[in-house]
Amino acid sequence: MDKKVTVVGAGNVGATAAQRLAEKQLCDVVLVDIAEGLPQGKALDLAEAAPIEKHDACLTGTNDYGETAGSDIVIITAGIPRKPGMSRDDLLKTNSDIMKSVVKNIAEKSPDAILIIVSNPLDAMCHVAFEASGFDKKRVIGMAGVLDSARFRCFIARELNVSVENTHAFVLGGHGDTMVPLPRFSTVAGIPITELMSKDRIDALVDRTRTGGAEIVSLLKTGSAFYAPASAAVEMAESILKDKKKILPCAVYLEGEYNINGLFIGVPVKLGSTGIEEVIEIELKDDEAADLQKSADAVRSLVDAMAAL
Numbered sequence: 398m399d400k401k402v403t404v405v406g407a408g409n410v411g412a413t414a415a416q417r418l419a420e421k422q423l424c425d426v427v428l429v430d431i432a433e434g435l436p437q438g439k440a441l442d443l444a445e446a447a448p449i450e451k452h453d454a455c456l457t458g459t460n461d462y463g464e465t466a467g468s469d470i471v472i473i474t475a476g477i478p479r480k481p482g483m484s485r486d487d488l489l490k491t492n493s494d495i496m497k498s499v500v501k502n503i504a505e506k507s508p509d510a511i512l513i514i515v516s517n518p519l520d521a522m523c524h525v526a527f528e529a530s531g532f533d534k535k536r537v538i539g540m541a542g543v544l545d546s547a548r549f550r551c552f553i554a555r556e557l558n559v560s561v562e563n564t565h566a567f568v569l570g571g572h573g574d575t576m577v578p579l580p581r582f583s584t585v586a587g588i589p590i591t592e593l594m595s596k597d598r599i600d601a602l603v604d605r606t607r608t609g610g611a612e613i614v615s616l617l618k619t620g621s622a623f624y625a626p627a628s629a630a631v632e633m634a635e636s637i638l639k640d641k642k643k644i645l646p647c648a649v650y651l652e653g654e655y656n657i658n659g660l661f662i663g664v665p666v667k668l669g670s671t672g673i674e675e676v677i678e679i680e681l682k683d684d685e686a687a688d689l690q691k692s693a694d695a696v697r698s699l700v701d702a703m704a705a706l
């Protein structure tokens with residue numbers, strides 16, 4: 398294949414992302430992890446499924462960043478997941494140290510790559526990756542809005558007994574309890590859900606979306622969600638690899654857009670072959686804008702806390 402994507406972290410999210418990338422025939426995949434044997438074993442297992450799944454993607458598992466050289470995209474899932482009772486923010490210290498060292502290696506071997514950050518706490522980890530890589534802001538993109546919107550879409554489709562394919566949703570803000578699902582911009586076959594559901598039901602779905610990650614953590618008990626996060630990261634990668642120019646909510650570095658400055662936070666962007674091709678500014682109502690600022694304040698306090706670590 399003419400495109401190469403590295404997935405850092407051969408845990409559940411990383412391995413599932415590698416599987417989806419290969420099975421969609423998007424690129425060759427390098428799975429890298431510090432655990433000896435783990436990326437090699439998972440990559441070989443995926444490669445052995447290829448004759449049945451009918452794809453020719455080359456899958457490599459390695460502990461050596463040398464093999465990641467020249468990647469077009471690097472999806473970073475490395476770090477520890479949370480356990481029940483923990484917030485994503487509790488992972489800050491451990492995962493920021495991991496992110497720094499991963500990104501230094503990646504930036505050295507693939508200086509032109511586009512980074513898709515998946516590790517938590519997401520928005521803060523984007524800051525670490527941005528600083529450690531020295532990459533242009535167009536090439537450091539956080540995966541959260543696509544996941545949160547997919548959760549909202551799933552709940553909307555179940556509530557109204559319609560196909561998920563008819564749903565569209567926007568969730569802005571940080572990837573935490575202050576995230577901002579926007580019912581006005583969330584639709585079924587183009588009809589805003591505000592015309593299809595009572596306010597109480599919308600509020601219930603919004604709350605469930607906000608706590609969607611914690612709901613899975615409390616069910617799994619040993620870790621966090623991985624199928625939907627992997628799908629979300631791969632949807633972003635696909636838009637970049639195929640230059641599809643999809644508009645997706647992603648965590649990006651804002652410099653004045655939405656009145657937010659010097660911060661990674663989720664907003665709609667156009668994703669194409671050069672990474673973030675445009676930040677789409679939608680007109681928000683006063684309460685929506687206030688919620689987005691509140692979410693930005695929460696992300697900023699985490700980023701400030703990181704500086705003090």
Ligand code: LMR
Nearest residue numbers: 479485517610611621622
């Ligand atoms: C998610 O939303 O599923 C991920 O951010 C993992 C988590 O800890 O919730």
